[in-house]
Amino acid sequence: MERTAYNLIIIGGGPAGLSAAVAAYDAGERSILILERDTRLGGILNQCIHNGFGLHTFQEELTGPEYAQRYIDKVIERGIEYKLDTMVMSLIQTEDGLKEIMAVSEKEGLMLLSAKAVVLGMGCRERSRGALNIPGFRPAGVFSAGTAQRLVNIEGYLPGRRVVILGSGDIGLIMARRMTLEGAKVLVCAELMPYSGGLKRNIVQCLDDFGIPLKLSHTVVRIEGKERVEGVVIAEVGPDRKPIPGTE
Amino acid sequence: METKNLTCIGCPLGCQIEVMMDESGEIALITGNTCQRGEKYARKEVTSPTRIVTSSVRVYGSKSGERTVPLKTASDIPKGKIMEVIRDLRGVSVPCPVHIGDVLMKDIAGTGVDVIATKNVE
Numbered sequence: 592m593e594r595t596a597y598n599l600i601i602i603g604g605g606p607a608g609l610s611a612a613v614a615a616y617d618a619g620e621r622s623i624l625i626l627e628r629d630t631r632l633g634g635i636l637n638q639c640i641h642n643g644f645g646l647h648t649f650q651e652e653l654t655g656p657e658y659a660q661r662y663i664d665k666v667i668e669r670g671i672e673y674k675l676d677t678m679v680m681s682l683i684q685t686e687d688g689l690k691e692i693m694a695v696s697e698k699e700g701l702m703l704l705s706a707k708a709v710v711l712g713m714g715c716r717e718r719s720r721g722a723l724n725i726p727g728f729r730p731a732g733v734f735s736a737g738t739a740q741r742l743v744n745i746e747g748y749l750p751g752r753r754v755v756i757l758g759s760g761d762i763g764l765i766m767a768r769r770m771t772l773e774g775a776k777v778l779v780c781a782e783l784m785p786y787s788g789g790l791k792r793n794i795v796q797c798l799d800d801f802g803i804p805l806k807l808s809h810t811v812v813r814i815e816g817k818e819r820v821e822g823v824v825i826a827e828v829g830p831d832r833k834p835i836p837g838t839e
Numbered sequence: 840m841e842t843k844n845l846t847c848i849g850c851p852l853g854c855q856i857e858v859m860m861d862e863s864g865e866i867a868l869i870t871g872n873t874c875q876r877g878e879k880y881a882r883k884e885v886t887s888p889t890r891i892v893t894s895s896v897r898v899y900g901s902k903s904g905e906r907t908v909p910l911k912t913a914s915d916i917p918k919g920k921i922m923e924v925i926r927d928l929r930g931v932s933v934p935c936p937v938h939i940g941d942v943l944m945k946d947i948a949g950t951g952v953d954v955i956a957t958k959n960v961e
Contacts, residue, residue, distance in 0.1 A: 643850075
């Protein structure tokens with residue numbers, strides 16, 4: 592299979608990949624390719640429709656998609672090549688000292704690429720329910736905050752009308768507000784730690800503004816329901832972060 | 840003398856701001872902020888708090904198959920009007936293409952502020 596050669600291949604067309612491409616181009620590199628598995632550039636910023644981005648970089652307050660578009664425009668202005676709907680299958684070091692990437696897309700099929708350097712800009716992954724060791728069945732209606740965010744903001748679905756949020760990271764807080772605005776009732780936001788993992792400004796404008804209670808040192812100990820989630824049991828945790836019996 | 844404690848929402852720092860009000864309800868002293876933005880926020884928050892509202896509405900006729908377009912109020916609106924803004928957006932569907940900055944609704948909920956698109960949807 593013929594290899595197509597680039598000096599630099601960037602895996603991931605989100606904020607990290609786009610800014611890496613722009614920085615490399617501005618430093619003189621012209622042989623650049625961005626590989627993105629989604630149907631558009633911008634990555635996770637596309638679903639972060641809230642404001643608060645860009646204060647430092649652009650001295651103005653932008654939403655996620657607006658911020659992403661600034662970088663997409665920079666990439667397009669520079670004529671940097673990118674492929675959408677393209678999934679990287681493997682990345683290996685070859686004997687000639689190059690990196691070899693195998694990627695696949697519906698449009699182009701399987702492709703073999705080589706690069707002198709590769710930038711990995713594939714973001715991070717949320718911890719799943721399994722990783723948190725919550726016992727019980729696996730009913731429908733339990734989502735990670737990021738999945739709920741994609742469903743509401745990109746797909747246009749409301750994944751539930753009565754909501755409990757476990758964890759008070761920024762996306763959890765932002766989804767408390769977002770689902771309230773879309774007509775859901777967010778009953779409580781429970782946080783295992785004695786402090787929130789989210790920004791103070793998000794506690795103010797996502798919970799306090801809407802009267803959503805934040806229960807610190809609390810966690811979900813049981814999920815009720817077999818086919819569809821019917822309820823959750825929340826308990827207080829001690830300094831060892833273990834549930835205190837009798838506080839359910 | 841009355842004191843109000845606020846958390847600034849201007850940036851990720853989240854400064855704790857203290858606003859002292861005199862007997863007539865006028866602002867006497869603002870402390871705890873680390874920038875001009877913070878003072879402006881505190882002044883507004885104790886007199887007439889405002890927020891930028893972000894949400895999304897349906898689109899139709901998208902060539903790229905997209906279902907929604909995100910939006911925001913072009914400037915901040917009174918905090919008490921947030922749910923009215925959201926109510927006025929319910930059931931709204933806009934034709935594609937839509938571009939960043941396009942006005943989707945004028946003078947939303949009588950605030951005098953327009954609602955604009957925040958993403959390009961072809």
